[in-house]
Amino acid sequence: MSRLWGLYIRLIGIQIRSQLQYRVSFLMELLSTGLLNGTYFLALVLIFERFKSVAGWTLGEVAFLAGLIEMSFASMDMIFSGFDPDSFSTKIRSGTLDQMLLRPLPIALQVLGSRWELRRMGRILEGLVIFGVALNLSPVNWTVGKMIYLPVVFLSQVLAFGALFIMGSTLTFWTVQPVEAVNILTYGGNELMTYPATIYPIWLQRFFTYAVPFIFLNYYPALYFLDKPDLLGLTPLAPFLAPLAAAAMMTIAVLFWRFGVDHYQSTGS
Amino acid sequence: MNFLWQLVKLSFKQQLAYRVALWAGLVTNLFFGVLRAVLLIALYNGQAEVNGLTLNSALSYVGLTQAMIAYLTLFGSMDLMNTIYTGAIGTDLLKPVSFFVYWLGRDFGRSLVNLLGRGVLFMLLYSLFYPVTMPARLEQWLVLSLSLILAWLVSFSWRYLINLAAFWTPDARGILRIAFTVSQFFSGFIMPLRLLPDWFTAMIQYTPFPSMVNTSVEVYLGTLQGERLWTALWLQLVWFAVLAGLAHWVYQAGIRRLVIQGG
Numbered sequence: 001m002s003r004l005w006g007l008y009i010r011l012i013g014i015q016i017r018s019q020l021q022y023r024v025s026f027l028m029e030l031l032s033t034g035l036l037n038g039t040y041f042l043a044l045v046l047i048f049e050r051f052k053s054v055a056g057w058t059l060g061e062v063a064f065l066a067g068l069i070e071m072s073f074a075s076m077d078m079i080f081s082g083f084d085p086d087s088f089s090t091k092i093r094s095g096t097l098d099q100m101l102l103r104p105l106p107i108a109l110q111v112l113g114s115r116w117e118l119r120r121m122g123r124i125l126e127g128l129v130i131f132g133v134a135l136n137l138s139p140v141n142w143t144v145g146k147m148i149y150l151p152v153v154f155l156s157q158v159l160a161f162g163a164l165f166i167m168g169s170t171l172t173f174w175t176v177q178p179v180e181a182v183n184i185l186t187y188g189g190n191e192l193m194t195y196p197a198t199i200y201p202i203w204l205q206r207f208f209t210y211a212v213p214f215i216f217l218n219y220y221p222a223l224y225f226l227d228k229p230d231l232l233g234l235t236p237l238a239p240f241l242a243p244l245a246a247a248a249m250m251t252i253a254v255l256f257w258r259f260g261v262d263h264y265q266s267t268g269s
Numbered sequence: 270m271n272f273l274w275q276l277v278k279l280s281f282k283q284q285l286a287y288r289v290a291l292w293a294g295l296v297t298n299l300f301f302g303v304l305r306a307v308l309l310i311a312l313y314n315g316q317a318e319v320n321g322l323t324l325n326s327a328l329s330y331v332g333l334t335q336a337m338i339a340y341l342t343l344f345g346s347m348d349l350m351n352t353i354y355t356g357a358i359g360t361d362l363l364k365p366v367s368f369f370v371y372w373l374g375r376d377f378g379r380s381l382v383n384l385l386g387r388g389v390l391f392m393l394l395y396s397l398f399y400p401v402t403m404p405a406r407l408e409q410w411l412v413l414s415l416s417l418i419l420a421w422l423v424s425f426s427w428r429y430l431i432n433l434a435a436f437w438t439p440d441a442r443g444i445l446r447i448a449f450t451v452s453q454f455f456s457g458f459i460m461p462l463r464l465l466p467d468w469f470t471a472m473i474q475y476t477p478f479p480s481m482v483n484t485s486v487e488v489y490l491g492t493l494q495g496e497r498l499w500t501a502l503w504l505q506l507v508w509f510a511v512l513a514g515l516a517h518w519v520y521q522a523g524i525r526r527l528v529i530q531g532g
Contacts, residue, residue, distance in 0.1 A: 028443025036450045043459045049466045050319060051312045180293035184300045191304055199311035204303075 004109060011113030019118045026119065033122030037074075041066055041130050055199045060137025061226055066194045067131030069218050072157035073190045074123035076165070079158070081115035085168035085178040092172055098266050107261060111169075140225050149240070153221045156246035160217055161186060163246070163253035170253075170260035176267060185212060193218040198231055205232070213245035272365055273374045280378030291387060294339065298387075299394055302335040306399050322463045326490045328399045330461045333486045336391040339383035340417075341424040341481060342376075343458050345449030349432035350441050356529045368520060369429065369513070376425050384417070404489060412498070416485040419505035424481045426512035427452060433516065436523030457483030463492075477508035 020026060041063070048059045057065075081087065088111065091097045100110045140146065168182035189212070197205055197219040208214040216238060223230055224239035306328050313324045322330070337343065349372060352358040364371050392401060404410055431448040434441040453459055455478035462470050462483045473479060484501045487493040493501050 022440065025440040025443065028440075029446075032443045032446035032450070036446055039450050039454045040459060043454060043465070046465045046469055047312065047460055050464060051314075054308070054311045054314075180290075180297055183297055188297075188300050188304070191301065195308060195311070199307055201307065204307075 004106065007105070008109055008113050011110075012116050015113075015116040016118055019116075029119040030122040030125075033119050034126040035122075037070065037123050038126045038129070041070075041126075055196045057196045057228075058138055060134050061222075061228070062195065063130050063134035063137060064140075064226060065196065065218055065222050067127050067129075067134050068154065068222070069157065069190055069193045070127030070130060071124055072127075072154050073161055074120045074127055075154075076158045076161040077123070078117050078120035080112070080162045080165045081117040081120075082111040082113065083162070083165040083169045084115070084117075085165065085172055085182055087115055088169035089172040089176060089178045092176055092267060095266065095268075097264075101264075108257070138226065141227060146225055149221070150225070153217070153242045156242040157217050159246040160214075160249045161189070163249035164189070166253040166257050170257045173260040173264050189214055209234075213241070213248070216241040216245040273370065276371070276374040277378040277381075280375045281382055282378075284379045284382040285386075295387060295391055295394065298335045298338060298391055299398075302331055302391075302395055303398055305331045305335075320463050321492060322461060325400050325402055326492065327461055327464070329401045329490060330457075330486055332392060332395040332399065332401055333489060334458050334482060335395070336388040337420075337482060337485075338458075339387045340380050341421060342380075342428060343424075343453055343456075343482070345445060345452075346428055347432065347442065347445055349429065350435040350445060353432075353435040353527070354439075358527070359529045362524075368524075369516060372429055373425060376428075377421075380421055380425075402490065404491065409488075409491065412502070413485065413488050416488045416502060416505065419502065419509060420481055420485045422509040423477055423505055423512060424452075426509055426516055427477065427481070430512055430516040430519060433519050433523050436526050452478050452481060455479065456481040457486065461486075477512060480505040480508045 044062065044066070045059065052058075054062060077084070091100075091111075091114070096114075097107075100107055100114075103110065164182065164186050168179065168186065171179050171182065189208075192200075192208065193214055197208070197215050200208075205215065209216075220230075220234075220239040221242050222228070230236075230238065309327050309331060310324065313319065313327065317323060319327075334343075352361060361371060362368065366374070395401060404413060427448075431445055432441075434444050438444070455473045455476055457479060462473070462479060480501075484493070484505055487501070488498065
């Protein structure tokens with residue numbers, strides 16, 4: 001186990017060192033990644049000058065949702081780079097996956113170690129800035145419970161998004177090309193969780209409660225951190241279901257991935 | 270001229286070949302369109318009108334900008350940059366038209382498919398979810414067509430211009446991403462410009478970006494009228510001329526630095 005861990009760290013280390021070779025270019029990428037994603041929040045800040053609140057949420061409260069989900073999505077996007085369906089499908093098309101399957105190492109470890117997009121740090125920092133703005137505009141009444149639960153929510157979000165990446169990549173065993181609908185869940189999910197769940201029409205709320213449990217990953221935990229009432233009237237336990245939702249999604253993803261690997265047929269390239 | 274016609278036809282066909290991608294793209298645009306519409310409805314919160322933009326107009330605004338993503342390549346393109354890095358530009362320079370016109374022709378075919386196919390289909394699908402207003406009079410449609418063509422010309426010139434950065438740096442992706450982010454934001458694609466603070470719109474009205482998206486959408490909605498309408502159209506034309514002129518000058522300076530390594 002520790003041997004595999006050491007190997008993983010080495011693979012990632014190689015990735016990071018190679019990306020740091022061109023410093024200026026890397027810094028530009030970092031800056032552009034942060035700016036690109038920050039623009040959407042900036043637009044929201046500006047528009048709040050006219051509107052003041054959305055569904056009873058102030059700018060600071062929305063920033064809490066936005067900052068947290070931005071940090072966790074970007075972290076996932078970096079850690080699970082190898083499972084990004086766009087890059088994973090090229091492994092299938094080019095036959096790189098076939099090479100990996102020949103090596104006496106767990107395939108998931110090789111995929112995870114094959115890519116580590118360090119420039120996502122730009123987006124993580126951007127999320128951190130938004131989260132800082134949130135804490136400034138609408139301070140959280142910190143309790144011990146909240147301090148312990150915050151990292152748990154963050155990790156749950158990272159794992160839940162990671163599960164979607166793994167499932168999206170597994171689909172490409174059959175489709176060869178990345179499936180666009182997966183982007184709706186990953187990038188769309190990130191966008192969706194940026195705003196309070198009550199703004200969405202009922203059918204969308206239901207879908208993201210029962211089919212893909214996004215609502216428990218950001219909206220409900222935020223209600224707990226910000227001491228806001230639950231207008232949807234789910235169980236009082238709802239804010240604490242984030243780790244459960246993430247574990248369920250990850251379990252399904254891992255089972256699907258194993259099924260996919262067992263049934264993999266090379267494209268022959 | 271015949272060469273140019275063939276070029277447009279080819280890129281038109283090339284774009285039409287990816288029909289599954291077209292549908293998949295439509296579904297994604299639709300999902301994000303719905304998300305943005307939902308946010309605007311929540312922000313309006315029952316107000317009939319904000320700064321001269323009714324909720325229905327704002328919803329149409331969102332639909333139109335989503336419909337124009339592929340037509341105006343709003344997320345940007347790095348194709349030209351890549352030809353400089355791969356050396357493919359060498360054969361492009363041998364073509365019997367100027368480099369600018371060559372890329373204009375390629376982009377025209379691609380854009381046309383995306384306007385007629387993806388744009389119109391998108392509006393039909395979107396109108397199943399939200400009310401979409403339509404220009405009532407024939408002149409409005411004519412002016413809209415003119416404005417859409419001008420918007421495409423401005424948008425193309427901007428993309429062409431910043432791709433030329435590849436003549437100077439071995440990795441222009443960061444620069445291009447920043448440039449595309451700026452144009453997405455300031456053009457009104459991310460949020461309707463009228464809903465942004467007055468000091469902000471006052472600042473960006475002196476940039477070419479509103480001419481890329483916002484002007485055409487406001488022509489469609491009929492919020493631009495009379496003299497202001499004609500000023501906006503003139504501005505689109507002026508920005509096209511300025512950007513194209515600038516692009517020509519930058520190209521002249523850049524092409525002298527071009528070194529293509531072997532074949």
